[in-house]
Amino acid sequence: MAASKFRLTFLLPLLVFVAISGFLLKGLWLDPREIPSPLINKPAPDFHLESLETPGKIVDRKDMLGKVWMLNAWASWCVACREEHPVLVEFSRSAAIPIVGLNYKDTRMEGMRWLAQFGNPYVTSVFDEAGRVGIDYGVYAVPETFLIDKQGVVRFKQIGPVTPELLEKTILPLIRRLDA
Amino acid sequence: MIPEIGNFALMVATAVALTLGTLPIIGAQRGNLRWMALARPAARMMFLLVVIAASCLVASFLNNDFSVVYVATNSTRALPVQYKLAAFWGGHEGSMLLWLLILSFWMFTVSVFSTHLPREMIARILGVMGLIALGFLLFILLTSNPFDRLMPAVADGNDLNPLLQDPGMVAHPPMLYMGYVGFSVAFAFAIAALLGGNLDATWARWSRPWTTVAWMFLTIGICLGSAWAYYTLGWGGWWFWDPVENASFMPWLAGTALMHSLAVTEKRSGFKVWTVLLAIFAFSLSLLGTFLVRSGVLTSVHAFASDPRRGVFILLFLGVVIGGSLALFAWRAPKVGLGERFEIVSRESMLLTNNVLFLGAAACVLLGTLYPLMLDALGMGKISVGPPYFDVVFVPLMAPALFLMGIGPLARWRKANVPEIAARLKWAIAVSVICAVAVPLIEGKWSIMVALGVLLAAWIVSSSMVNLWSRVRPGEGGQIGAKLASLPRGYLGMLAAHVGVAVFIVGVTLVKGYEVEKDVRMDVGDTVAIGPYTAKFVGTSEGSGPNYLYLRGEFQILRGEKLVRTMYPEKHQFSSKSEPMTDAAIAPGITGDLYVSMGESVGKTAWVVRVYYKPFVDWIWGGCMIMAFGGLLALSDRRYRLAQRQSSAGIAAGAASRA
Numbered sequence: 001m002a003a004s005k006f007r008l009t010f011l012l013p014l015l016v017f018v019a020i021s022g023f024l025l026k027g028l029w030l031d032p033r034e035i036p037s038p039l040i041n042k043p044a045p046d047f048h049l050e051s052l053e054t055p056g057k058i059v060d061r062k063d064m065l066g067k068v069w070m071l072n073a074w075a076s077w078c079v080a081c082r083e084e085h086p087v088l089v090e091f092s093r094s095a096a097i098p099i100v101g102l103n104y105k106d107t108r109m110e111g112m113r114w115l116a117q118f119g120n121p122y123v124t125s126v127f128d129e130a131g132r133v134g135i136d137y138g139v140y141a142v143p144e145t146f147l148i149d150k151q152g153v154v155r156f157k158q159i160g161p162v163t164p165e166l167l168e169k170t171i172l173p174l175i176r177r178l179d180a
Numbered sequence: 181m182i183p184e185i186g187n188f189a190l191m192v193a194t195a196v197a198l199t200l201g202t203l204p205i206i207g208a209q210r211g212n213l214r215w216m217a218l219a220r221p222a223a224r225m226m227f228l229l230v231v232i233a234a235s236c237l238v239a240s241f242l243n244n245d246f247s248v249v250y251v252a253t254n255s256t257r258a259l260p261v262q263y264k265l266a267a268f269w270g271g272h273e274g275s276m277l278l279w280l281l282i283l284s285f286w287m288f289t290v291s292v293f294s295t296h297l298p299r300e301m302i303a304r305i306l307g308v309m310g311l312i313a314l315g316f317l318l319f320i321l322l323t324s325n326p327f328d329r330l331m332p333a334v335a336d337g338n339d340l341n342p343l344l345q346d347p348g349m350v351a352h353p354p355m356l357y358m359g360y361v362g363f364s365v366a367f368a369f370a371i372a373a374l375l376g377g378n379l380d381a382t383w384a385r386w387s388r389p390w391t392t393v394a395w396m397f398l399t400i401g402i403c404l405g406s407a408w409a410y411y412t413l414g415w416g417g418w419w420f421w422d423p424v425e426n427a428s429f430m431p432w433l434a435g436t437a438l439m440h441s442l443a444v445t446e447k448r449s450g451f452k453v454w455t456v457l458l459a460i461f462a463f464s465l466s467l468l469g470t471f472l473v474r475s476g477v478l479t480s481v482h483a484f485a486s487d488p489r490r491g492v493f494i495l496l497f498l499g500v501v502i503g504g505s506l507a508l509f510a511w512r513a514p515k516v517g518l519g520e521r522f523e524i525v526s527r528e529s530m531l532l533t534n535n536v537l538f539l540g541a542a543a544c545v546l547l548g549t550l551y552p553l554m555l556d557a558l559g560m561g562k563i564s565v566g567p568p569y570f571d572v573v574f575v576p577l578m579a580p581a582l583f584l585m586g587i588g589p590l591a592r593w594r595k596a597n598v599p600e601i602a603a604r605l606k607w608a609i610a611v612s613v614i615c616a617v618a619v620p621l622i623e624g625k626w627s628i629m630v631a632l633g634v635l636l637a638a639w640i641v642s643s644s645m646v647n648l649w650s651r652v653r654p655g656e657g658g659q660i661g662a663k664l665a666s667l668p669r670g671y672l673g674m675l676a677a678h679v680g681v682a683v684f685i686v687g688v689t690l691v692k693g694y695e696v697e698k699d700v701r702m703d704v705g706d707t708v709a710i711g712p713y714t715a716k717f718v719g720t721s722e723g724s725g726p727n728y729l730y731l732r733g734e735f736q737i738l739r740g741e742k743l744v745r746t747m748y749p750e751k752h753q754f755s756s757k758s759e760p761m762t763d764a765a766i767a768p769g770i771t772g773d774l775y776v777s778m779g780e781s782v783g784k785t786a787w788v789v790r791v792y793y794k795p796f797v798d799w800i801w802g803g804c805m806i807m808a809f810g811g812l813l814a815l816s817d818r819r820y821r822l823a824q825r826q827s828s829a830g831i832a833a834g835a836a837s838r839a
Contacts, residue, residue, distance in 0.1 A: 010453075013457060013460075013510075014503065014506035014509070017506055018503065021499055023550060023553055023557050024471065024498075025495055027553045027557055028492060
C-alpha cells in the first residue's frame with residue numbers, strides 16, 4: 001500500500017505534463033488574436049444618417065429590415081480598404097446581398113472621389129463624419145465588416161479586410177443559411 | 181547548388197542521428213563495445229554535417245541568393261553584412277537550424293571533454309542527444325526547411341524585419357540558444373544515469389560544469405534581450421512578462437534550482453531524485469519554450485508566423501521527449517533511494533527550500549503564461565495575464581529565497597546551529613537594516629518596496645562578506661593574501677553570482693521606486709525638467725543610414741546652466757510600408773540613465789517626446805553579467821582543469837601505449 005503511494009508521487013510530474021499537453025494541443029486550433037465582438041447575435045445598433053452620395057437623403061438601419069445585408073466600414077484614408085475594395089466590387093457584381101458602406105470619419109469630397117476612382121460596390125454609403133455610428137458598432141479600425149440578418153441581428157463581424165477566401169468559406173455559407 | 185548541398189548535409193545528418201540515437205544506447209544496455217564506440221565519432225560527424233548545412237545557409241545569404249525562400253523573405257541586397265549573418269536566425273526555419281547547430285556543437289564538446297567518463301555513460305549521453313537531434317532534423321526537413329527554393333527567383337528580397345536590424349539581434353539569440361540547448365547536456369546526463377541506474381555523486385560531479393555553462397549562457401542571453409528591449413522599444417521598459425520572455429525565464433529558474441541541487445548531490449549525495457527531476461524540468465521547459473514561441477498558441481510582442489502543422493509536430497516531439505523521460509523517471513527513480521539524513525536546520529534543508537521556491541516561481545510563471553490558453557481551451561473566455569499577476573506572485577516567492585541566500589552558504593551541512601549563525605551574521609543584519617532605512621531617506625521618498633529591496637540586497641552582500649571574511653581572516657594558516665589566493669574558484673564564483681543578484685535587486689528596486697517619466701509635447705526651444713537635469717529641444721535633422729532614412733532630434737541636457745551633453749534620439753524608416761523604428765538616445769551612468777526618445781510628430785516642428793530618468797537601471801544588466809561571471813569563475817575551478825588534464829594525460833598515455 002505504502003509502496004504504491006510512493007510510486008504515484010513519482011508519476012505526478014508525468015500526469016501534470018499530460019494535462020498541460022492536452023491544453024497545448026487544443027490551443028493549436030485556437031486563434032489567440034481573435035477577439036469576439038460583443039455585438040454578435042445582438043440587434044445591430046440603429047443609425048439615421050445622411051447618404052454620402054446624395055446629401056439630404058436619410059438612410060436608416062430599419063430600411064434594411066427583411067434583407068440579409070452587409071455593413072462595411074471604410075474610409076478614403078485607409079490603406080487596407082484599398083486592398084479590400086476590389087474584392088467587394090467583385091462580390092457586389094454577384095449581387096448576393098446588398099452592401100451598405102459606412103464612410104467613417106471621412107470628408108464628402110474625398111469619399112466621393114474614392115468611389116469614382118475605384119468603383120462603387122455599395123447600394124449606398126452612409127456618411128459618418130463624426131464617427132458616432134462607428135463607435136456604436138465598436139469599430140476601432142477600418143475596414144470592418146458586419147453581416148446582419150433579416151431581423152436586424154448581427155451574425156458575423158470581420159476585423160480587417162474581407163478576403164475572397166473568407167467570402168467563399170465563411171460569409172457565403174452563412175448568407176445561404178440566413179436566407180433560408 | 182549551395183542550398184542543395186546544405187539540404188543534403190541535413191539528410192545525411194538525419195541518418196547519422198538515427199544511428200547515434202539507437203546503436204550506442206542499445207550497445208550500452210547489452211554491453212556491446214563496438215556499438216558503444218560509435219557514439220563519439222557519430223556525434224562529431226553530426227556536428228560536421230550541421231556546420232556544413234549552416235555554412236550553406238550563410239553563403240546563400242551572403243550571395244544574395246533570392247531563389248531560396250528563406251533568404252528572399254529575410255534579406256535584401258542593401259542589408260548590411262552583419263545583419264545578413266544575423267538574418268540566419270531572423271525567421272522560423274533558420275532559428276530551428278540554429279537550435280540544431282548549437283545542439284550538435286554541445287554534442288561535439290561533450291565528445292571532446294568526456295574522456296574520463298565510462299563508455300556506457302558516454303554512449304548513453306550522446307545517444308540521448310542524438311535522439312533529440314533526430315527530432316529536430318525531422319522537424320526541419322519535414323516542416324521548416326530553410327533551403328526550400330523559390331521558383332522563379334525574385335530580384336530582391338523582402339528584407340529582415342526592421343525591428344531585428346539591431347546589434348542585439350546579432351548576439352541575443354545565439355546566447356539564449358546556447359543556454360536553452362545547453363540544458364540538453366544535463367538532461368542527457370540525467371537520462372543516461374536513469375537508464376544505467378547509476379545516479380550518484382559522480383554523476384552529479386560530471387553534470388555540474390555542463391549545467392553551470394548552460395546557465396551562464398542563458399543568463400547572458402536573457403540579459404541581452406532585456407537590454408535590447410530597453411533601448412529599442414522606445415519606452416524604457418526592461419521586462420514585460422511577455423510569453424516569449426517567460427519561455428526563456430522558466431528554464432533559467434529551473435536551471436538555477438538544478439545548479440544548487442547538484443551541489444548537494446555531489447557533496448552529500450542527497451536530493452538525487454530531486455536533482456534528476458530538475459534536470460528533466462530544465463530542458464523540458466526549454467523545449468516547451470520553443471513550442472510556445474514557434475507554434476503561435478500565445479499572443480506576444482514577438483510576432484512569429486504560426487502554423488498548426490508545425491505546432492503538432494513540436495507537440496508530438498515534446499510528448500516523446502518529456503513524456504518519455506518523465507515516464508522513465510517514474511519507473512526508475514523509486515529505486516534510487518535517499519541520500520544521507522539531515523536536520524531541519526542545515527545547509528541541505530535551506531538548499532531544498534531554495535529549490536522549492538525556485539520551482540514554485542517557475543510554476544507560477546508557467547501558470548501565468550498558459551492561463552489565457554487554458555481558459556480559451558475550456559471555452560471560458562479570453563483574458564490576458566499581465567505584469568500585475570506576475571509582480572504579485574513573484575515577489576513573495578523570491579523574497580524568502582533571497583533571504584536564505586545570506587544564511588545558506590554559512591550553514592553547516594547536515595545540522596546547523598541557529599544561535600551560531602545569528603551570532604556570525606549580527607553585523608550583516610545591522611548593516612542591512614541601516615541601508616534599508618537610509619537609502620529611501622536619502623532618495624527622499626519612503627516606500628516599503630524600496631526598503632525591502634535594499635534590505636535584501638544589502639543582506640546578500642553583507643552576509644557574503646561575512647562568509648568571505650571567515651575564510652580569509654588572518655590567523656593560523658597564513659595571511660589574508662595567501663588565504664584569498666587559495667580559495668577555490670567554485671566558492672568565489674558562488675559569492676560573485678550572489679553579489680550579482682544583489683546588484684540586480686538594487687537596479688530593479690531603485691528604478692521601480694524612483695524613475696521619473698515625462699511624456700511631453702515639445703516644440704523647438706522648449707525645455708523639460710527631469711531629475712537633476714533640464715532637457716532642451718534644439719531641433720531635428722534628416723539623413724540616411726545604410727538602408728534606412730532617419731530623422732534625428734537634438735536635445736541639450738543642462739545641469740543648472742551648464743551644458744552636460746547633447747543627445748540625439750532617432751526614428752528610422754526602413755521602407756515606405758513599415759512603421760518607423762524608434763532609436764532612443766541614452767546617456768548611461770552608474771547612478772542612472774537619461775533616456776530620450778521621439779514619439780509622434782504633432783505639428784510642424786513639435787513632437788511628442790519621452791524623457792525619462794532611470795536611476796540605477798544599468799545595475800539590472802550589470803548584476804546579470806556579474807552572475808554570469810560567477811558562473812565563469814566556478815567553471816575555471818581547479819578541479820575541472822585537473823580532471824581535464826588527467827583525462828588528456830590518459831588519452832596521451834593510451835595513444836602512446838597503442839603506438
